[in-house]
Amino acid sequence: MGEVTVGLNEKFSQYTLRWRGGRLTTTQYALFAIQMAVVILLSWLGAIATPVVGPGIGFLYWAYPFFVVFTLWWGVWGILGAWIGAFVGSGLLTGLPVLPALGFSIGDLIPALLIFLLYRGYLRKHGVDPLGRDIMKSKKSAAWFVLWVMGITNIIGGLWGVWILVLLGFVPASAYLLGAGLWILGDAIVLLIAPFLAKYVTPVVERFGLVNTGWVS
Template sequence: MSEVIVERTRETVPTPSTINIITCAIWAGIIAVLQVLSMLGFSVSAVIVSLNIAVSLYVVSGLWFGVWGILGACIGMIIGNVIGGLPITIVLLFQICTIFEIALPMLAFRFFKCDPRARDLKSIAVFLIFGALLNSLIGSFWSSWYVLLGQAAPKFWLVAVFPGWFGGEFIGRAILGLLALWVLSPFIMRFRGYVPNTFDRWVA
Protein backbone atom coordinates (compact mmCIF):
# COMPACT_ATOMS: atom_id res chain seq x y z
CA MET A 1 0.00 0.00 0.00
CA SER A 2 2.79 2.40 0.94
CA GLU A 3 4.56 1.66 -2.33
CA VAL A 4 1.42 2.61 -4.25
CA ILE A 5 1.16 5.91 -2.36
CA VAL A 6 4.82 6.70 -3.04
CA GLU A 7 4.39 5.89 -6.72
CA ARG A 8 1.30 8.09 -7.02
CA THR A 9 3.13 10.91 -5.25
CA ARG A 10 5.97 10.66 -7.73
CA GLU A 11 3.50 10.85 -10.59
CA THR A 12 1.84 14.00 -9.24
CA VAL A 13 5.02 15.93 -8.35
CA PRO A 14 6.26 17.86 -11.42
CA THR A 15 9.85 17.17 -12.34
CA PRO A 16 12.25 19.27 -14.43
CA SER A 17 12.48 18.43 -18.11
CA THR A 18 14.55 19.37 -21.12
CA ILE A 19 12.30 22.37 -21.77
CA ASN A 20 13.31 23.86 -18.41
CA ILE A 21 17.00 23.57 -19.28
CA ILE A 22 16.41 25.08 -22.72
CA THR A 23 14.39 27.89 -21.14
CA CYS A 24 17.23 28.58 -18.71
CA ALA A 25 19.76 28.72 -21.57
CA ILE A 26 17.61 31.03 -23.69
CA TRP A 27 16.95 33.34 -20.75
CA ALA A 28 20.68 33.42 -19.98
CA GLY A 29 21.37 34.46 -23.57
CA ILE A 30 18.76 37.21 -23.47
CA ILE A 31 20.09 38.61 -20.19
CA ALA A 32 23.69 38.42 -21.44
CA VAL A 33 22.88 40.42 -24.57
CA LEU A 34 20.92 43.03 -22.61
CA GLN A 35 23.73 43.34 -20.07
CA VAL A 36 26.38 43.80 -22.75
CA LEU A 37 24.29 46.56 -24.32
CA SER A 38 23.85 48.20 -20.92
CA MET A 39 27.56 47.93 -20.14
CA LEU A 40 28.37 49.89 -23.28
CA GLY A 41 27.29 52.98 -21.36
CA PHE A 42 29.59 52.28 -18.40
CA SER A 43 32.25 54.75 -19.51
CA VAL A 44 29.69 57.32 -20.67
CA SER A 45 27.45 57.97 -17.70
CA ALA A 46 26.61 56.55 -14.29
CA VAL A 47 22.97 57.23 -15.12
CA ILE A 48 23.17 54.94 -18.14
CA VAL A 49 24.65 52.22 -15.96
CA SER A 50 21.90 52.61 -13.38
CA LEU A 51 19.20 52.42 -16.05
CA ASN A 52 20.23 48.84 -16.80
CA ILE A 53 17.70 46.97 -18.93
CA ALA A 54 18.97 43.53 -17.93
CA VAL A 55 18.89 44.37 -14.22
CA SER A 56 15.44 45.90 -14.61
CA LEU A 57 14.05 42.79 -16.28
CA TYR A 58 15.74 39.88 -14.56
CA VAL A 59 13.72 40.46 -11.38
CA VAL A 60 10.76 38.78 -13.09
CA SER A 61 12.82 35.64 -13.78
CA GLY A 62 11.67 33.81 -10.68
CA LEU A 63 8.05 34.74 -11.27
CA TRP A 64 8.18 33.05 -14.67
CA PHE A 65 10.73 30.27 -14.46
CA GLY A 66 11.32 29.63 -10.75
CA VAL A 67 14.82 28.47 -9.86
CA TRP A 68 15.65 28.15 -13.57
CA GLY A 69 15.04 31.87 -13.90
CA ILE A 70 17.55 32.60 -11.15
CA LEU A 71 20.12 30.28 -12.72
CA GLY A 72 19.61 31.70 -16.21
CA ALA A 73 19.83 35.29 -15.00
CA CYS A 74 23.05 34.60 -13.07
CA ILE A 75 24.69 32.90 -16.05
CA GLY A 76 23.58 35.72 -18.33
CA MET A 77 24.89 38.40 -15.98
CA ILE A 78 28.23 36.62 -15.62
CA ILE A 79 28.66 36.42 -19.39
CA GLY A 80 27.47 39.98 -19.99
CA ASN A 81 29.59 41.56 -17.27
CA VAL A 82 32.74 39.67 -18.25
CA ILE A 83 32.31 40.73 -21.87
CA GLY A 84 31.65 44.24 -20.58
CA GLY A 85 35.05 44.28 -18.89
CA LEU A 86 34.35 43.79 -15.18
CA PRO A 87 36.81 41.62 -13.20
CA ILE A 88 35.58 38.04 -12.88
CA THR A 89 35.90 38.09 -9.07
CA ILE A 90 33.60 41.08 -8.82
CA VAL A 91 31.22 39.56 -11.36
CA LEU A 92 30.90 36.39 -9.29
CA LEU A 93 30.28 38.38 -6.12
CA PHE A 94 27.58 40.31 -7.97
CA GLN A 95 25.66 37.06 -8.35
CA ILE A 96 24.96 36.90 -4.62
CA CYS A 97 23.08 40.13 -5.16
CA THR A 98 21.42 38.80 -8.32
CA ILE A 99 20.10 35.74 -6.50
CA PHE A 100 18.70 37.90 -3.71
CA GLU A 101 17.09 40.39 -6.10
CA ILE A 102 15.26 37.64 -7.99
CA ALA A 103 14.45 35.41 -5.03
CA LEU A 104 12.85 38.21 -2.98
CA PRO A 105 9.92 38.91 -5.34
CA MET A 106 9.67 35.20 -6.18
CA LEU A 107 9.17 34.33 -2.51
CA ALA A 108 6.87 37.30 -1.94
CA PHE A 109 4.59 36.34 -4.84
CA ARG A 110 4.31 32.82 -3.48
CA PHE A 111 3.72 33.96 0.10
CA PHE A 112 1.04 36.52 -0.80
CA LYS A 113 -0.40 34.30 -3.58
CA CYS A 114 -0.02 36.95 -6.26
CA ASP A 115 -0.74 36.76 -9.96
CA PRO A 116 2.38 37.07 -12.19
CA ARG A 117 0.23 38.93 -14.71
CA ALA A 118 -0.02 41.71 -12.10
CA ARG A 119 -3.59 42.60 -13.02
CA ASP A 120 -4.71 43.30 -9.44
CA LEU A 121 -3.62 45.91 -6.91
CA LYS A 122 -2.20 43.33 -4.49
CA SER A 123 0.13 41.84 -7.12
CA ILE A 124 1.22 45.29 -8.29
CA ALA A 125 1.89 46.46 -4.73
CA VAL A 126 3.84 43.31 -3.83
CA PHE A 127 5.96 43.63 -6.96
CA LEU A 128 6.68 47.31 -6.38
CA ILE A 129 7.69 46.67 -2.76
CA PHE A 130 9.66 43.43 -3.13
CA GLY A 131 10.55 43.47 -6.82
CA ALA A 132 11.47 47.14 -7.20
CA LEU A 133 11.98 48.96 -3.90
CA LEU A 134 13.55 46.61 -1.35
CA ASN A 135 15.72 44.58 -3.69
CA SER A 136 16.91 47.73 -5.48
CA LEU A 137 17.80 49.40 -2.18
CA ILE A 138 19.88 46.51 -0.92
CA GLY A 139 21.12 45.42 -4.34
CA SER A 140 22.36 48.84 -5.43
CA PHE A 141 24.32 49.30 -2.21
CA TRP A 142 25.84 45.83 -2.57
CA SER A 143 26.75 46.46 -6.20
CA SER A 144 28.19 49.92 -5.58
CA TRP A 145 30.29 48.67 -2.69
CA TYR A 146 31.73 45.74 -4.63
CA VAL A 147 32.46 47.84 -7.70
CA LEU A 148 34.43 50.11 -5.38
CA LEU A 149 36.10 47.15 -3.68
CA GLY A 150 37.23 45.81 -7.04
CA GLN A 151 38.65 49.22 -7.97
CA ALA A 152 36.46 49.20 -11.07
CA ALA A 153 35.34 52.74 -10.23
CA PRO A 154 36.63 55.73 -8.23
CA LYS A 155 35.94 55.89 -4.49
CA PHE A 156 33.40 58.68 -4.82
CA TRP A 157 31.06 56.22 -6.53
CA LEU A 158 29.94 54.72 -3.21
CA VAL A 159 28.42 58.04 -2.17
CA ALA A 160 27.84 59.77 -5.48
CA VAL A 161 26.57 56.86 -7.56
CA PHE A 162 24.59 54.84 -5.02
CA PRO A 163 21.55 57.18 -5.05
CA GLY A 164 21.50 57.24 -8.85
CA TRP A 165 22.05 53.50 -9.07
CA PHE A 166 19.21 52.86 -6.64
CA GLY A 167 16.93 55.35 -8.38
CA GLY A 168 17.69 53.90 -11.79
CA GLU A 169 17.08 50.33 -10.66
CA PHE A 170 13.89 51.19 -8.82
CA ILE A 171 12.41 53.20 -11.70
CA GLY A 172 13.54 50.68 -14.30
CA ARG A 173 12.08 47.75 -12.41
CA ALA A 174 8.88 49.56 -11.51
CA ILE A 175 8.28 50.43 -15.17
CA LEU A 176 9.94 47.72 -17.26
CA GLY A 177 9.27 44.97 -14.74
CA LEU A 178 5.57 45.71 -14.53
CA LEU A 179 5.31 46.12 -18.30
CA ALA A 180 6.95 42.73 -18.75
CA LEU A 181 4.47 41.15 -16.35
CA TRP A 182 1.48 42.84 -17.96
CA VAL A 183 2.48 42.14 -21.55
CA LEU A 184 4.49 38.90 -21.48
CA SER A 185 3.15 36.92 -18.52
CA PRO A 186 -0.09 35.85 -20.28
CA PHE A 187 2.00 34.25 -23.04
CA ILE A 188 4.72 32.81 -20.81
CA MET A 189 2.15 31.21 -18.50
CA ARG A 190 0.99 29.10 -21.46
CA PHE A 191 4.58 28.04 -22.17
CA ARG A 192 5.77 24.64 -20.89
CA GLY A 193 8.82 26.23 -19.31
CA TYR A 194 6.66 28.31 -16.98
CA VAL A 195 6.89 27.43 -13.28
CA PRO A 196 3.74 28.31 -11.27
CA ASN A 197 4.09 30.64 -8.28
CA THR A 198 3.24 28.17 -5.53
CA PHE A 199 5.36 26.87 -2.67
CA ASP A 200 5.28 23.34 -4.07
CA ARG A 201 6.57 24.42 -7.49
CA TRP A 202 10.14 25.67 -7.82
CA VAL A 203 11.74 23.86 -10.75
CA ALA A 204 8.83 22.58 -12.84
Protein backbone atom coordinates in the same frame (compact mmCIF):
# COMPACT_ATOMS: atom_id res chain seq x y z
CA MET B 1 -14.19 39.00 1.48
CA GLY B 2 -13.02 35.77 3.11
CA GLU B 3 -14.51 33.69 0.29
CA VAL B 4 -12.77 35.86 -2.30
CA THR B 5 -9.41 35.38 -0.55
CA VAL B 6 -9.90 31.62 -0.37
CA GLY B 7 -10.78 31.54 -4.06
CA LEU B 8 -7.64 33.46 -4.99
CA ASN B 9 -5.48 31.22 -2.81
CA GLU B 10 -6.89 28.15 -4.53
CA LYS B 11 -6.31 29.71 -7.94
CA PHE B 12 -2.65 30.34 -7.16
CA SER B 13 -2.10 27.19 -5.09
CA GLN B 14 -0.13 25.36 -7.79
CA TYR B 15 2.67 27.96 -7.71
CA THR B 16 4.61 27.17 -4.56
CA LEU B 17 8.05 26.92 -2.97
CA ARG B 18 8.28 23.15 -3.28
CA TRP B 19 11.51 22.04 -4.91
CA ARG B 20 10.02 20.21 -7.89
CA GLY B 21 6.62 20.82 -9.40
CA GLY B 22 6.76 18.30 -12.24
CA ARG B 23 8.92 16.94 -15.04
CA LEU B 24 10.85 19.31 -17.24
CA THR B 25 10.55 19.11 -21.01
CA THR B 26 13.20 19.65 -23.66
CA THR B 27 11.39 22.86 -24.62
CA GLN B 28 11.72 24.18 -21.08
CA TYR B 29 15.43 23.41 -20.93
CA ALA B 30 15.86 25.27 -24.22
CA LEU B 31 13.91 28.24 -22.86
CA PHE B 32 16.05 28.30 -19.71
CA ALA B 33 19.18 28.54 -21.87
CA ILE B 34 17.65 31.20 -24.12
CA GLN B 35 16.57 33.38 -21.21
CA MET B 36 20.09 33.26 -19.78
CA ALA B 37 21.48 34.37 -23.14
CA VAL B 38 18.92 37.19 -23.31
CA VAL B 39 19.83 38.41 -19.82
CA ILE B 40 23.56 38.28 -20.62
CA LEU B 41 23.01 40.36 -23.76
CA LEU B 42 20.74 42.91 -22.05
CA SER B 43 23.12 43.14 -19.08
CA TRP B 44 26.02 43.89 -21.39
CA LEU B 45 24.05 46.45 -23.41
CA GLY B 46 22.87 48.24 -20.28
CA ALA B 47 26.38 48.43 -18.87
CA ILE B 48 28.08 49.73 -22.02
CA ALA B 49 25.29 51.96 -23.36
CA THR B 50 24.61 53.93 -20.17
CA PRO B 51 27.79 53.70 -18.03
CA VAL B 52 28.01 55.68 -14.82
CA VAL B 53 30.80 55.55 -12.21
CA GLY B 54 32.64 52.33 -13.03
CA PRO B 55 32.77 49.07 -15.00
CA GLY B 56 29.63 46.97 -15.00
CA ILE B 57 27.34 49.74 -13.78
CA GLY B 58 24.77 50.97 -16.28
CA PHE B 59 22.10 53.54 -15.48
CA LEU B 60 19.47 51.75 -17.57
CA TYR B 61 20.00 48.06 -16.81
CA TRP B 62 17.58 46.59 -19.34
CA ALA B 63 18.04 43.04 -18.07
CA TYR B 64 16.35 43.77 -14.75
CA PRO B 65 12.64 43.62 -15.67
CA PHE B 66 13.26 40.54 -17.79
CA PHE B 67 15.07 38.53 -15.13
CA VAL B 68 12.38 39.49 -12.60
CA VAL B 69 9.66 38.04 -14.84
CA PHE B 70 11.82 35.04 -15.79
CA THR B 71 12.33 34.36 -12.08
CA LEU B 72 8.58 34.47 -11.40
CA TRP B 73 8.11 31.97 -14.26
CA TRP B 74 11.07 29.66 -13.81
CA GLY B 75 12.29 29.91 -10.22
CA VAL B 76 15.87 28.80 -9.78
CA TRP B 77 16.52 29.05 -13.53
CA GLY B 78 15.50 32.70 -13.57
CA ILE B 79 17.61 33.36 -10.47
CA LEU B 80 20.60 31.69 -12.15
CA GLY B 81 19.89 33.77 -15.26
CA ALA B 82 20.03 36.96 -13.20
CA TRP B 83 23.33 35.93 -11.63
CA ILE B 84 24.97 34.64 -14.83
CA GLY B 85 23.73 37.68 -16.74
CA ALA B 86 25.46 40.03 -14.32
CA PHE B 87 28.56 37.85 -13.99
CA VAL B 88 29.12 37.54 -17.74
CA GLY B 89 27.20 40.41 -19.36
CA SER B 90 27.90 43.35 -17.06
CA GLY B 91 30.95 41.73 -15.47
CA LEU B 92 33.37 39.79 -17.66
CA LEU B 93 32.29 41.39 -20.94
CA THR B 94 32.87 44.89 -19.56
CA GLY B 95 36.40 44.12 -18.41
CA LEU B 96 35.94 42.99 -14.81
CA PRO B 97 38.18 40.08 -13.73
CA VAL B 98 36.54 36.83 -12.64
CA LEU B 99 36.53 37.30 -8.85
CA PRO B 100 35.25 40.90 -8.88
CA ALA B 101 32.59 39.90 -11.41
CA LEU B 102 31.49 37.05 -9.14
CA GLY B 103 31.15 39.33 -6.13
CA PHE B 104 29.49 42.07 -8.15
CA SER B 105 26.93 39.69 -9.68
CA ILE B 106 25.53 38.79 -6.27
CA GLY B 107 23.85 42.19 -6.51
CA ASP B 108 21.44 40.65 -9.02
CA LEU B 109 21.22 37.15 -7.54
CA ILE B 110 19.98 38.32 -4.13
CA PRO B 111 17.10 40.48 -5.45
CA ALA B 112 15.92 37.70 -7.77
CA LEU B 113 16.00 35.18 -4.92
CA LEU B 114 14.13 37.46 -2.53
CA ILE B 115 11.50 38.30 -5.15
CA PHE B 116 10.79 34.63 -5.82
CA LEU B 117 10.59 33.81 -2.12
CA LEU B 118 8.10 36.58 -1.38
CA TYR B 119 5.85 36.04 -4.41
CA ARG B 120 5.72 32.24 -4.20
CA GLY B 121 5.52 32.29 -0.40
CA TYR B 122 3.83 35.06 1.54
CA LEU B 123 2.13 36.96 -1.29
CA ARG B 124 0.64 33.86 -2.91
CA LYS B 125 -1.06 33.04 0.38
CA HIS B 126 -2.47 36.55 0.66
CA GLY B 127 -4.20 36.89 -2.68
CA VAL B 128 -1.40 38.37 -4.80
CA ASP B 129 -0.72 36.66 -8.13
CA PRO B 130 2.66 34.86 -7.74
CA LEU B 131 3.31 35.48 -11.43
CA GLY B 132 2.66 39.22 -11.19
CA ARG B 133 -0.19 39.31 -13.70
CA ASP B 134 -2.32 41.53 -11.47
CA ILE B 135 0.21 44.33 -10.81
CA MET B 136 -1.56 46.67 -13.25
CA LYS B 137 -5.06 46.04 -11.94
CA SER B 138 -4.69 45.50 -8.18
CA LYS B 139 -3.63 48.30 -5.82
CA LYS B 140 -2.37 45.71 -3.34
CA SER B 141 -0.23 43.96 -5.95
CA ALA B 142 1.06 47.26 -7.33
CA ALA B 143 2.01 48.42 -3.83
CA TRP B 144 3.96 45.22 -3.16
CA PHE B 145 5.72 45.51 -6.53
CA VAL B 146 6.80 49.08 -5.78
CA LEU B 147 7.82 48.28 -2.20
CA TRP B 148 9.59 44.96 -2.74
CA VAL B 149 10.76 44.85 -6.36
CA MET B 150 11.37 48.51 -7.20
CA GLY B 151 12.25 49.38 -3.61
CA ILE B 152 13.81 47.06 -1.05
CA THR B 153 15.40 44.37 -3.23
CA ASN B 154 16.55 46.94 -5.79
CA ILE B 155 18.20 49.00 -3.04
CA ILE B 156 19.94 45.93 -1.62
CA GLY B 157 21.31 45.04 -5.05
CA GLY B 158 22.52 48.57 -5.77
CA LEU B 159 24.22 49.05 -2.41
CA TRP B 160 25.91 45.65 -2.66
CA GLY B 161 27.06 45.87 -6.27
CA VAL B 162 28.70 49.28 -6.00
CA TRP B 163 30.17 48.47 -2.57
CA ILE B 164 31.99 45.46 -4.03
CA LEU B 165 33.46 47.60 -6.82
CA VAL B 166 34.55 50.25 -4.30
CA LEU B 167 36.07 47.57 -2.04
CA LEU B 168 38.09 46.14 -4.94
CA GLY B 169 39.22 49.52 -6.23
CA PHE B 170 37.19 49.73 -9.43
CA VAL B 171 35.10 52.66 -8.19
CA PRO B 172 36.43 55.48 -5.95
CA ALA B 173 34.90 55.57 -2.48
CA SER B 174 33.79 59.15 -3.08
CA ALA B 175 31.54 57.92 -5.91
CA TYR B 176 29.81 55.21 -3.87
CA LEU B 177 26.60 57.07 -3.07
CA LEU B 178 26.35 58.49 -6.58
CA GLY B 179 26.91 55.08 -8.16
CA ALA B 180 24.47 53.28 -5.87
CA GLY B 181 21.88 56.03 -6.28
CA LEU B 182 22.06 55.93 -10.08
CA TRP B 183 21.94 52.11 -10.04
CA ILE B 184 18.80 52.11 -7.89
CA LEU B 185 17.07 54.92 -9.78
CA GLY B 186 17.86 53.48 -13.20
CA ASP B 187 16.67 50.01 -12.22
CA ALA B 188 13.44 51.46 -10.82
CA ILE B 189 12.81 53.15 -14.17
CA VAL B 190 13.36 50.06 -16.33
CA LEU B 191 11.37 47.90 -13.90
CA LEU B 192 8.26 49.70 -15.12
CA ILE B 193 8.46 47.30 -18.07
CA ALA B 194 7.95 44.25 -15.83
CA PRO B 195 4.19 44.68 -15.15
CA PHE B 196 3.53 44.81 -18.90
CA LEU B 197 5.56 41.64 -19.48
CA ALA B 198 3.72 39.93 -16.64
CA LYS B 199 0.30 40.99 -17.89
CA TYR B 200 0.67 40.29 -21.60
CA VAL B 201 3.39 37.63 -21.97
CA THR B 202 2.93 35.51 -18.84
CA PRO B 203 -0.54 34.21 -19.83
CA VAL B 204 0.91 32.94 -23.11
CA VAL B 205 3.79 31.15 -21.37
CA GLU B 206 1.37 29.68 -18.83
CA ARG B 207 -1.08 28.55 -21.51
CA PHE B 208 1.61 26.37 -23.06
CA GLY B 209 2.43 24.81 -19.68
CA LEU B 210 5.90 26.33 -19.54
CA VAL B 211 5.72 27.97 -16.10
CA ASN B 212 7.42 26.19 -13.20
CA THR B 213 5.13 25.38 -10.30
CA GLY B 214 8.12 24.92 -7.98
CA TRP B 215 11.73 26.02 -7.70
CA VAL B 216 13.17 23.76 -10.39
CA SER B 217 10.20 22.56 -12.42
